[in-house]
Amino acid sequence: MIGKEIRLERIMDRNTGRSVIIPMDHGFTLGQIEGLRDMTRIVSDVSEAGANAIVLHKGMVKGGHRKHGRDIGLVVHLSASTSLNPDPNDKVLVCTVEEAVALGADAVSIHINLGAPHESSMIESAGMVVKECNRWGMPLLIMIYPRGEGIDPTSPQAIGHCVRVAEELGADIIKTNYTGDPESFRQITDACSVPVMVAGGEKGGDVETLSTIREAIGAGAAGVCMGRNAFQRENVRQFVRAICRVVHDGADPERVLEMES
Numbered sequence: 001m002i003g004k005e006i007r008l009e010r011i012m013d014r015n016t017g018r019s020v021i022i023p024m025d026h027g028f029t030l031g032q033i034e035g036l037r038d039m040t041r042i043v044s045d046v047s048e049a050g051a052n053a054i055v056l057h058k059g060m061v062k063g064g065h066r067k068h069g070r071d072i073g074l075v076v077h078l079s080a081s082t083s084l085n086p087d088p089n090d091k092v093l094v095c096t097v098e099e100a101v102a103l104g105a106d107a108v109s110i111h112i113n114l115g116a117p118h119e120s121s122m123i124e125s126a127g128m129v130v131k132e133c134n135r136w137g138m139p140l141l142i143m144i145y146p147r148g149e150g151i152d153p154t155s156p157q158a159i160g161h162c163v164r165v166a167e168e169l170g171a172d173i174i175k176t177n178y179t180g181d182p183e184s185f186r187q188i189t190d191a192c193s194v195p196v197m198v199a200g201g202e203k204g205g206d207v208e209t210l211s212t213i214r215e216a217i218g219a220g221a222a223g224v225c226m227g228r229n230a231f232q233r234e235n236v237r238q239f240v241r242a243i244c245r246v247v248h249d250g251a252d253p254e255r256v257l258e259m260e261s
Contacts, residue, residue: 003137004172010106011053011073011139012173012195012222016248019173019197019223021141022046022230022240023055023109025077029088035231042231047072049240052223053106055141058095061103075107075141076100078129079122089116089147093125097132107172108133109141114162115148123165130170142171143225145199153177156184163192175199175225178212182219189220200226206239210253214246223247 012019024043027036036042039060046054053073057080078100079091091111100108110129112122126142133140144166146158156179166174171194178198179185189196198216200209213224224247233239238260245251 004133004139007106007137008139008172011075013052013248017195017222018217018247019052019195020050020240020244020247021053021055021073021075021175021197021223021225022051023077023225023227024060024231025055025057025080026227027060028057028080028082028094030083033228033232035228035236042236043072045236046231046240049237050244051240055109055225055227058099058103073106074104075109076103076105077109077111079110079125087117089113090118091122091125093129097129097136097138101136101138105138107139107141109143109175112142112144112162112166113147114144114158114165115146115151117148119148123169126169133172134170139172140170141173141175141225142166142169143175143199145177154180156181156188159185160188160191163188163196167192167194173197173222177201178216178221182215185216185219185221195222197221197223197225200224200229203229203232206233206242206257207253210242210246210257213243214250214253217247217250 047070053075055075055077057077078095080094081088081091144162159176162176173195175197198221242256242260245256
């Protein structure tokens with residue numbers, strides 16, 4: 001396990017046991033969206049702001065990672081789909097763990113949608129990825145959500161089921177939705193043996209978003225894995241710095257925003 005432990009320290013703060021991860025894999029799904037047009041600049045922004053790691057697809061590593069300034073952990077995303085697909089929830093593997101090793105990744109990630117029509121294929125792919133991660137000593141972040149017809153994406157029962165599936169598959173870190181309620185989320189994190197991070201969710205106001213993050217941390221979350229809610233802000237560096245202060249220092253959202261402004 002020594003390889004995994006060394007790599008995990010590059011994406012998780014060893015003092016707090018928490019992490020701020022900024023996924024930037026959205027271009028594969030949505031195209032040339034705002035915030036991800038200049039990858040070198042946006043990686044520099046979130047890195048200098050103190051984020052622990054970013055998530056990229058393999059083709060973007062050479063164009064946007066570790067070009068200038070502060071280093072930042074690299075998570076290579078292995079699965080993908082596009083918004084043009086009749087079923088955008090159908091994620092397929094587009095990269096291997098071995099490719100990620102060659103790219104210098106500190107971890108890899110996959111995406112599973114429980115309740116989607118192709119759930120079984122995504123779980124099967126995850127099983128194969130876990131085997132390869134164990135072979136290479138590569139940490140695995142499983143992004144898993146309850147998504148399907150008639151499924152409440154914030155249901156504590158559904159989110160708890162997602163977390164348990166990811167844990168039983170062999171995830172080293174899990175990303176899922178926040179239930180919106182600290183008591184129910186605490187029950188989920190208490191019942192899981194690996195770090196559970198919350199997704200960014202829909203873009204909200206600065207104070208509102210930071211307050212939700214702080215609440216989730218108080219309920220046992222190991223940090224936040226936030227994409228558009230971070231890199232599409234007007235002042236990305238300022239907002240990501242504020243996120244890091246809330247996650248790692250327990251800072252008050254309103255006060256930290258005043259200090260950053």
